[in-house]
Amino acid sequence: MKILLLCTKFSLNENDPWLTNELAEALQLASHEVTVACLDWSGDSGRQTVELKTGSGVRVIAIPPVMTRSPFPTLNKVLKWTLSSIWGHLTLRRRLRNQAFDLVIGFSPAVTMALPILMLTRKMSEKSLLIQWDFFPYHQQQIGAIPSGILFQAAKLVETLLIRRFDTIGCMSPANVKYVQDHYDLRPTQHVDVLPIWAKGEVLTDIDAEAVRNEYELPSCRPIVVFGGQLAPGRGLNDLLQMAELAEGADSPLYFLIIGSGPLEAAVKAYLVSGHRNLRWIPRVPRPEYLKIIQVCDIALVCTVRNVNVPTFPSKTLDYLRAGLPIVASVEKSTDYGDFLLANAVGISVEAGEPSRLLAAIEALLQDADRLDMMSKEGPGCFIQNFEVTHVARQLLDIASAT
Template identity: 50%
Template sequence: MDENDPWLTNELAGSLQRAGNKVSVVCLDWSGSLSRKKSTFYITSSGTEVFIEKPVAVFSRFPLLSKLFKWGGSSCVASLLVSKLEKKNSYDLVICFSPLVTMSLPAILLAGLMKKKSLLIQWDFFPYHQRQIGMMPSGLIFNVARKVEGFLISRFKYIGCMSPANISYLRSHYPIRQEQTVFTLPIWGAASQLPKSDRSLVREKYGLPNDQPIIVFGGQLVQGRGIEDILETARLAKIQSCPATFLIIGSGLLECLVDDYISQENSNVVRLAHVPRQEYLEIIATCDLSLVCTVRDVDVPSYPSKTIDYLRVGLPIVASVEKTTDYGEHLAALGVGVYTEAGKPEELLRVIDELLKDPARMAAMKTQGPICFRENFEVDSVVSNALKVISAN
C-alpha cells in the first residue's frame, strides 16, 4: 500500500523489475484504507506498476458468509482489471499467493484459461489452518473451501513452498498433478541499508528500560500467532523475578489481550502499535532476543516471515512452534536460534532464561544472523533461483 513501508510482496516485485522485467501488481486493499477512492494507481521508484482496488463490501448476519461474499465480489473486480491489463501487456508469468480463494477469478483466467506460465507462492494452507485455529467451522463450509482451494492450486504449473515440510504437507492435502513442479522457495527480504541508531536513545524514546534485556515480538496480533503463550510466559517471568521486558509491536484483533495484561499493573510487557518498516527495524535492533510463536494443536507447518527482519538486525531467535514444522530445526542448524514446542510457556521461559545467561552463545547468533540472511534469504538471490526453476521446466 505504501512504498515507504514495504513488505515481502514489495520486495519481490522490485527484484523482478530490477532483473529487467516489466511488472504489474494488482492489489486488493483488505485494510479498507482507501475509503475515499474506489481504486488508485502509482508507479514505484523501481518502475513497478501498482493497481490498488477497494474490496467489495458485503454485510451479513453471518461473519463467515460476509467474508466469502467479500472475497468473491472482490475477485470479480480484480479479474476485470486483470483482463484489461492482459490485453495491453500480454504477460509471460503470473504470480499469485495463497489463499487463492481471494484472487480466484484472476487465477482461473490467467493460470487456467489462458495457460500462462504460473507460479503459486504457497504460504497459507487454507482452509486447514483456519479451521484448526478456530477461524472456520468444520463441515460443509470447510469441505467446499477445501475443494475450491484445491481446484485453484491445481491450475498452477509451479508451486513454491517455504520448506521441505511445507512441500510434504501440500502433497498430502491437495490434489497435486504430476506435471506440476513443486520446489522450495524460501521467504525473502531486501538487503537494504539498516538504520544506525543509539540503543539508549531509542529505548528512551519508546519508553523501554535501559537496564533490562528486551525480548521482542513483531507482527499481527491475531489468532495463530501464539499471543496467549507470550503473555503467559511474561506472567511466569514476573512470578519468577526474571529481569526481562517483553516488547510486542503490532496491532490486531487480539491486541485487547495484551492491553488487558498491561493494565493489570504488569510492567514487564510493553506494546507499540504498528510502525513503519524502517522505524520497526530501528526499534528491534536495540533488543536482545526475538520471539517467533505459533499455536499448539495444529499440523500446518509454518515458517514465519518475521524471521527475515530478526536476522537482518542480528537478533537471536527463540521459537515456540508446532511439532509438525521444520522451522525450529532449520534455525538451530543455521546457528541463529533455539526452539521449543508451542503451547508450553514454562518451557519457553526456560529456553529464554538459558539463552540470556549465555552471552557468548547470544553473541555468536547475533554475528551469524546477517550472514545467514545474505546466504539464504536475500530477495534477489531467491528470485533468481525461482526464475531458474521456471525457465528449466
C-alpha cells in the first residue's frame, strides 16, 4: 500500500523522534511504502525544502513555514496558516506530480494544511483518514487562544469543511468520538472510531538512579513529581505552580520537576526567581534523555485546565507508562481520561483547577506503598496492550479499510 502522511511535526533527527516518526516507521516496516509531507510548523521560515529518506526507507518532504511580522499576533497566525498552506500546496504539487496513494493520513487541526488536504484527499488517494487530536477551534476558543465571534465562526466553518474531506476519523477515546460527532457537521458516510495515541515500545535502558539524580541536581531522598511536555496554554501549568507553592508552605517533602519548553516558560522562571526551592526546571531535552530522567521520579503529573468541554487524552501518558510511573491527573470534567487511569490501575485523577485537591491526592498516594507499587508494575503492560505503535498502526489500517 502506498501511504501519504500529512503532518506539521516530524523530526529529521532519528535519535529524537516524534509520534509521526514512529507511526511512519511502523507502517514502512509493515511492508508499506510511506511518504511523509511535513509542513514544519516549528521550523525556520526562509530555509529550503528538505527531501530525504530515513533509515527505515520512509520518504520525507520537509517544507518550511511562511511567517510574517506585524504588531498583530492574531493576524500573524492567520497569515502563517494561509501562506504556509499555499506554499505547501505548491511544493507538493510539484514533488508529488503524477503520483497516487492508497491512503492519505492527516492530522488535526486540518486548517494548518488546508490546501494540501484539498489537493490530496479524494483526488490523489483511494482512502483518507484524519487523526483527530486537536479539537480546533473549540479548545483554542475555550482557553482564550482564539476570540469568540466572527473569527471563531470562520475557523469552525473552514475546519469542518476540511474534516468532511476525510473518509474516516480516528479519535483517542470514546469521549473524543462523541465530541466529534456532536460538534462537527460530518457527512453521513463518514466513519468515526477510536484510534489510540501511540509510541514505540522499546525497552528502556537501565539506569543508576542515584547518578541520574546527581547529574540533574535533583534531591537524593525527596519524592519527585515530574511534569513533562510543552509549556503552553491548556496544559494546567498554573495549577502545578500553585500546588508547588502550597506544598512548600506546608513543609511538604515533595519536590517538583518540570521538563519542557514553550511560551509559558516565563511563569516557571518567575516561580524560581521568587525564591522557591522545591522545583527544578529542565528545558526540553531529546527523548532518550527525557526517558532517562523521568525514570528516577516517583509520580508523574498530567494537568489540563477547567472550564473547557473538550475531552483531552494527554500524549505524555505513554512515556509515563513505559517508565512505570504512577500518574496523578488534574483534568477537565468532560474527559474519560481519569476513567482510563482507574480502569487500568495506573493512576488517579481530580478535577482541574483545584491545586489543593491535587496536592492532597499526590500525598495520599505516596503514603499507600502497595498501591504505588501496583501502579508501577501495571504501567508498562498497559502501554504495550493499548498504545504500542505496531498495534496502533495495524488498527489504523483496519479502520481505514473498513470504509
